[in-house]
Amino acid sequence: MIKFCASLLCLCLCYLAQAQNSIEQSFEIQKDSTDKDFLLKQLGNGYLPTKYFDFDLRYLVKYNQYEGLRTGLGGVTNENFSNKFRINSYLVYGFADQRFKYSVGGGVRLAPQTNTWLNYSYTDDLQETGSSKFLTDTRFFQFFEPRLLNIDLFHKHITHAISLEHQLHPKLSSELQFAISNVEPTYSYQYALDGDTWSKFNFSTATVSLAWSPFNKFKDTEDMLPEMKEGFPKFTMQLTKSYKGVFDGDFNFVKLDLKTIHRIEHKNENISEFTFVSGIARGNTPLTHLYHAYPNNINKETVMQRFSVAGLTSFETMYFNEFFSDKFTTAQLKHYLKPFNISQRYKPQLVLITRYAIGDMKNPERHQNITFGSLKKGYTESGFELNKLLFGFGLSFTYRYGAYHLPSIADNVAFKFTFNVTL
The missing domain is CATH 2.40.160 (Porin)
Known part of the structure; x- marks a missing residue:
């Protein structure tokens, strides 16, 4: 199970790196300082943005005395996906307690003005x-x-x-x-x-x-x-x-x-x-x-x-x-x-x-x-x-x-x- 989770994490991190490289290459081509500022702001808030989904960096790597190493992926859909509803979820694994934890959820915007x-x-x-x-x-x-x-x-x-x-x-x-x-x-x-x-x-x-x-x-x-x-x-x-x-x-x-x-x-x-x-x-x-x-x-x-x-x-x-x-x-x-x-x-x-x-x-x-x-x-x-x-x-x-x-x-x-x- 640990080997499987480690392999899965490596694959996910590779995907994140490719997504980030893709974003950076796009910025280099467009040379759009506004988009670069937006990326830095999102990273500062703990998100790695992609076209439709923002990866939540809080779930990548953590450590505590009960779970030991805790790692996984999570995030939320952004407004390019929809400005009327969102889907957010995460899946993490603790190597010391050998247990998966997760959350699945979403929301519907009822009134944009408020x-x-x-x-x-x-x-x-x-x-x-x-x-x-x-x-x-x-x-x-x-x-x-x-x-x-x-x-x-x-x-x-x-x-x-x-x-x-x-x-x-x-x-x-x-x-x-x-x-x-x-x-x-x-x-x-x-x-x-x-x-x-x-x-x-x-x-x-x-x-x-x-x-x-x-x-x-x-x-x-x-x-x-x-x-x-x-x-x-x-x-x-x-x-x-x-x-x-x-x-x-x-x-x-x-x-x-x-x-x-x-x-x-x-x-x-x-x-x-x-x-x-x-x-x-x-x-x-x-x-x-x-x-x-x-x-x-x-x-x-x-x-x-x-x-x-x-x-x-x-x-x-x-x-x-x-x-x-x-x-x-x-x-x-x-x-x-x-x-x-x-x-x-x-x-x-x-x-x-x-x-x-x-x-x-x-x-x-x-x-x-x-x-x-x-x-x-x-x-x-x-x-x-x-x-x-x-x-x-x-x-x-x-x-x-x-x-x-x-x-x-x-x-x-x-x-x-x-x-x-x-x-």
Whole structure:
């Protein structure tokens, strides 16, 4: 099976390379700078465009502690295929768990003026336990996603989802989703409630998500009010309700998630960025649907054994699976100093960082066969990054202090690479 998958991947990569070469040759013949800019923009968003189908680069190669090497193909049809409907799917294979994961879906555009889409998807994949995603978050692509390398706590899920995207206003986007999920943790875990225990869960959920950018500025073009200048602050809110007894759902609970991002550009070319994230779950909620605080530290003995790659918004000194909460808040301040102008192409940048997290768990005894702590005393770390030292790589140093300071000084230190590449 592994040889077959490797052969299939090689063939697919060859096809992608040929498609990319074909595109590049077309650009050389036409010498159309607009099309080249479009290609660079698509690549920066994580797509390799072809005539009718845009390959999604997020599915090519990844790695984590459960699947090992995860590789495959995916993508979505583009407007040359149709401007009234789209088809999106992916197929990946994990070499450590020896299992295929996939998603098949599509959407129908109901109203171009408000960018209204009716979507459906069927997904059989993994999700990190304790992670939360906002439906209205804009697509974010990194060539290299550092946190994925060290994640080991996943749950399998098979999910049917139908959703409605609608732009209420050029500055206000919304999405409504109904989903039915069958969830099974990949680790030994049981949820205990009223004398019963569950090791597998069925969820029937309704979710509404709103993204508001009141300070964005726009200009009229043929592309229907594209964003001209990004404004801050930005606000996102998401409400999720799980229903017991609806399509065999096991639990009643409600979750409310909030996110605010604010950025200040100073006259001396310094930039201050503040990120606030908060969530609360009320009701009977298994660990799979609760919260961690974006940890990114490996549970190994020495600082150098824990040496890895720092994330963009993660707590670098917080160990994986150290804390879980049913209510939490994180606040992060990053201050970007003006890049050092050493040469035209070599401009490293110093970033000062402080992060804070607080949270709690109402009924920790319900979560069995797993050990974790509470964040009710408040967690603090500070440090700095020196980015873009060589080929996009830099260095990060972070120190953990305050209520959760550990007895050994070395256990409070995180020393890591950073990776920043822009097209």
